[in-house]
Amino acid sequence: MGVEGREKQKLLEAGAQALSGQLGQTVQRLRKAYNLSLSELSQQSGVAKSIISQIERNETNPTLATIWRLAQALDVSIERVLQTAEDEPFLEKTSRTDTPILLSDDGKCRLEIIGWIKTVDWLQCYELSADAGGVLASEAHQRGSVECLSVRAGVLEVEVAGVKESVKAGETLRYRCDRPHIIRNSGALPAQANMVCILKAAVME
Amino acid sequence: MGVEGREKQKLLEAGAQALSGQLGQTVQRLRKAYNLSLSELSQQSGVAKSIISQIERNETNPTLATIWRLAQALDVSIERVLQTAEDEPFLEKTSRTDTPILLSDDGKCRLEIIGWIKTVDWLQCYELSADAGGVLASEAHQRGSVECLSVRAGVLEVEVAGVKESVKAGETLRYRCDRPHIIRNSGALPAQANMVCILKAAVME
DNA sequence: CAATTTTGTTTGTTATAACGAACTTGTCGC
DNA sequence: GCGACAAGTTCGTTATAACAAACAAAATTG
Numbered sequence: 001m002g003v004e005g006r007e008k009q010k011l012l013e014a015g016a017q018a019l020s021g022q023l024g025q026t027v028q029r030l031r032k033a034y035n036l037s038l039s040e041l042s043q044q045s046g047v048a049k050s051i052i053s054q055i056e057r058n059e060t061n062p063t064l065a066t067i068w069r070l071a072q073a074l075d076v077s078i079e080r081v082l083q084t085a086e087d088e089p090f091l092e093k094t095s096r097t098d099t100p101i102l103l104s105d106d107g108k109c110r111l112e113i114i115g116w117i118k119t120v121d122w123l124q125c126y127e128l129s130a131d132a133g134g135v136l137a138s139e140a141h142q143r144g145s146v147e148c149l150s151v152r153a154g155v156l157e158v159e160v161a162g163v164k165e166s167v168k169a170g171e172t173l174r175y176r177c178d179r180p181h182i183i184r185n186s187g188a189l190p191a192q193a194n195m196v197c198i199l200k201a202a203v204m205e
Numbered sequence: 206m207g208v209e210g211r212e213k214q215k216l217l218e219a220g221a222q223a224l225s226g227q228l229g230q231t232v233q234r235l236r237k238a239y240n241l242s243l244s245e246l247s248q249q250s251g252v253a254k255s256i257i258s259q260i261e262r263n264e265t266n267p268t269l270a271t272i273w274r275l276a277q278a279l280d281v282s283i284e285r286v287l288q289t290a291e292d293e294p295f296l297e298k299t300s301r302t303d304t305p306i307l308l309s310d311d312g313k314c315r316l317e318i319i320g321w322i323k324t325v326d327w328l329q330c331y332e333l334s335a336d337a338g339g340v341l342a343s344e345a346h347q348r349g350s351v352e353c354l355s356v357r358a359g360v361l362e363v364e365v366a367g368v369k370e371s372v373k374a375g376e377t378l379r380y381r382c383d384r385p386h387i388i389r390n391s392g393a394l395p396a397q398a399n400m401v402c403i404l405k406a407a408v409m410e
Numbered sequence: 411c412a413a414t415t416t417t418g419t420t421t422g423t424t425a426t427a428a429c430g431a432a433c434t435t436g437t438c439g440c
Numbered sequence: 441g442c443g444a445c446a447a448g449t450t451c452g453t454t455a456t457a458a459c460a461a462a463c464a465a466a467a468t469t470g
Contacts, residue, residue: 012251015277016270023269037417046217048459053418060457063266063427064228065221072220075327079284091368096375114355114377114399123328125401127355150319150332163296170301172319194319194399196330242447253429258448265427268457 019082021058023067026081028056030074045073080122102126108134109183111195124197130156130185140179145199147177154191157184167193224287226263228272231286233261235279250278307331313339314388316400329402335361335390345384350404352382359396362389372398 031041031052042049047069054060055070071081094114102111108131115125128149130136141147149158150172157166159182160175167173175181177197185191236246236257247254252274259265260275276286299319307316313336320330333354335341346352354363355377362371363378365386372378380386382402390396 009251012274012277013270016273019273019283020269038419039417046214049417050419050421050460051458053420054457057419061268061270063268063457064225064272065218065266066458067269068221068224069217072217078224078287082283091363091365091370092379093370093372094377094379096373099375099377112375114353115401116351116353116379116403119403123401123403125353125355125399127357127399146321148319148321148330150330152332158296160296165296165298167298168301170304170317172299172304174297174299174321194330194332196320196401198321198324198328243449244447254447255430255449255451256428258450259427262449268427271428 016061017058020055020061023062023082024056024058026083027052027070027074030076030081031056034074041070041073045069047073104134104136106133106135108132108185109136111136115196122199124199126195126197128183128191128193128195130154130183130191130193132185132188132190134185134191136183138177138181138183140181141177141197141199145176145178145197146174147181148172148174148196148198149183150194150196152192152194154185154189155187156191156193157186158182159184221266222263225260225266228267228287229261229263231288232257232275232279235281235286236261239279246275246278250274252278309339309341311338311340313337313390314341316341320401327404329404331400331402333388333396333398333400335359335388335396335398337390337393337395339390339396341388343382343386343388345386346382346402346404350381350383350402351379352386353377353379353401353403354388355399355401357397357399359390359394360392361396361398362391363387364389 031038036044038049038052041047041052045052047066051060051062051066052070055062055066067081068078071078074081100113102113103109104111110129112127112129113124114127115123128136149156149167151167151169153169155166155168157164158173158175159165160177161179165173165175236243241249243254243257246252246257250257252271256265256267256271257275260267260271272286273283276283279286305318307318308314309316315334317332317334318329319332320328333341354361354372356372356374358374360371360373362369363380363386365380365382366384370378370380
């Protein structure tokens with residue numbers, strides 16, 4: 001291994017070290033958010049508290065099983081426990097003019113994005129308005145994603161993988177949206193619905 | 206540790222085992238997709254080929270650094286290399302009569318529970334209708350929880366920890382709901398809103 | 411304030427992850 | 441078929457992850 005190889009080795013070590021540092025911070029933040037002591041988290045996860053302490057201080061390179069156990073005990077997916085962190089404001093208001101709008105290709109369906117930017121990677125919320133004849137076709141979302149459509153007015157038809165279902169006002173339909181899916185207003189009247197897209201595979205747990 | 210504890214231990218072990226099995230399959234699939242031998246991937250990742258072989262056969266519980274190195278060499282994010290396999294498609298419909306309704310103490314606010322029972326521990330969705338003068342007072346939810354209120358009609362006032370904010374139609378307010386909070390319709394007209402309560406402390410990330 | 415309890419860190423031991431070398435199996439060319 | 445080489449697996453050794461217990465510091469209680 002020459003100079004280049006040693007350089008690469010250092011990068012590999014530094015990258016892994018940074019990731020395990022991030023993991024430690026996340027574990028500690030979540031633990032404190034749940035108001036758990038090391039002992040309590042240890043009991044819930046089956047990981048020794050001395051190891052949790054080491055992880056939080058980035059003094060160890062944990063195994064996959066250990067990470068998984070902690071993620072389970074902290075009620076987050078393993079992807080989430082490995083992700084980066086941020087803080088949030090106390091009250092956050094989005095005005096009408098700041099609310100992003102999406103239109104379907106045929107211009108007959110309107111989506112107001114009411115979901116929170118902070119959770120957009122795993123939770124997306126919309127208000128859907130569909131004129132008669134409107135069609136909203138979507139590509140597959142993340143693997144394992146599930147969409148919830150609660151109709152408030154009119155009738156909407158949902159088609160996923162060739163399976164169709166009609167949803168009337170007052171009804172809610174849930175379906176896998178990790179493949180192409182289509183929402184149609186094939187009724188004579190406009191339709192209104194709330195749509196929540198839960199993107200994470202963790203939802204299947 | 207009693208029977209229950211041993212049961213949990215088995216689940217923890219099985220869960221971690223399943224995940225490392227999945228990892229092994231993904232590593233092998235990607236390696237072959239790139240037409241790499243174990244030796245070549247070993248050189249690129251700095252992980253011994255015998256270890257890569259073990260991982261692919263799910264015969265070891267790899268450390269985070271090892272997983273990270275492999276993910277780097279295979280040009281995928283660590284989340285991707287840990288992703289779970291696909292499950293069966295489904296459509297699940299909840300009718301109007303099956304949609305649970307909650308009323309506020311004063312009887313002037315009505316909550317339809319449109320959220321999915323499966324995610325109720327960390328994600329709750331409601332349709333809120335509030336008559337003029339209606340008050341919906343709630344106790345604190347889980348630490349770190351955030352509520353999103355998107356008003357569709359009328360005006361609602363939200364009070365959290367003494368801080369008040371008015372939300373008009375077309376606006377969305379987000380606030381910490383891990384302390385007592387009150388939603389009031391102090392206007393002259395009925396109000397309508399969609400309410401999403403994200404219970405997980407993970408939202409803090 | 412002192413005593414007790416809780417919380418996080420340190421320490422010594424055990425189990426195992428990761429390593430490199432040797433071995434086995436599979437493939438290819440002659 | 442044989443020899444050479446590539447690819448994957450096994451094996452013995454080393455380093456370290458994970459454990460439980462002991463310890464120190466911080467927090468709580470009366």
